[in-house]
Amino acid sequence: MAIQDKRYVCIARIGAAHGVRGAVKLWTFTEDPLAVLHYGPLITKDGARHFTVAQAREAKDHLVATLQGVTTRDEAEKLNGLELYVAREQLPATEADEYYHADLIGLAAVTIGGETIGRVTAVHNFGAGDVIEIAPPQGATMLLPFTNAVVPTVDIAGGRVVIELPGEIDGEDAQDAQRAKR
Numbered sequence: 001m002a003i004q005d006k007r008y009v010c011i012a013r014i015g016a017a018h019g020v021r022g023a024v025k026l027w028t029f030t031e032d033p034l035a036v037l038h039y040g041p042l043i044t045k046d047g048a049r050h051f052t053v054a055q056a057r058e059a060k061d062h063l064v065a066t067l068q069g070v071t072t073r074d075e076a077e078k079l080n081g082l083e084l085y086v087a088r089e090q091l092p093a094t095e096a097d098e099y100y101h102a103d104l105i106g107l108a109a110v111t112i113g114g115e116t117i118g119r120v121t122a123v124h125n126f127g128a129g130d131v132i133e134i135a136p137p138q139g140a141t142m143l144l145p146f147t148n149a150v151v152p153t154v155d156i157a158g159g160r161v162v163i164e165l166p167g168e169i170d171g172e173d174a175q176d177a178q179r180a181k182r
Contacts, residue, residue, distance in 0.1 A: 008043065008085040009102045012036050017076035018064050024076045026056065026065040029101075033063055042084035051084060099154060108160040109134045112152075118142070120161060134163070 015025030028036050034056055036042070041050040056065040070076055094100065101123040109118045109132075118136035123146060125131065130146035144150050144163065153162035 007088050009088050009091060009100060010045075010083045010085050011039065011091075012042065012084040014079045014082045014084065015062060016080055017073045020073045021066075022070040022072050022076045023064055023066050024070070024079060025059070026053070026063040027061075028063060033058060036063070036065070036084075039086045039090055042086060045083050045085065049082075097148075097154075099156070103156050104132070104154070104161065107154075107156070109163050110160055112162055112164055117163060117165075132161070 011030050012026055012028045015027060017023070018025050026036065030036065036053045037056055041052050043050055051070075052068040054066045054068045056063040067076075067079075070079065088100075088102075091100065104120050104123055107120045108116060109120055110116050116137075118134040118141075120132060121135045121141060122133040123130055124133060124143070131143050132146040132151060134142045134144065136142065144166070150164055150166060151161050152164055153160075155161070
């Protein structure tokens, strides 16, 4: 049984071993990093393995976690890179204008006029707010701020997001024109 549909959501990724007693670095994709303690068994992408987080503590940008049944550094090292999933229904309901990234990925991206510009391939956060990544049918992907001004409509049931493409960034064209005159 491989997890290939939206009934499961990736909530964590196991990193390198930490120490000699089987602990691992654990990167979580939940609002509260310690929420992974409350979901019960987490499933690998292939559906073949289940892990329960027995203990966890916060570190700089990740958790240091102990997984039930993992007791040595060698066992922990073999888990590096595994993504862990939970059933979608185990996650809390979202508020209005809140979305799970997994629900956005794959949606069609259309302009306000209805022109298709691509599909949502990812949602990132580099520290200054969410950024939506859209892959057009051809060419490079677009990274746009995931704000109400740029993405005024999210229609999950309709399978689309509406994009108000931003204009040119103020000052860029003027700076380029000045450089061309020199």
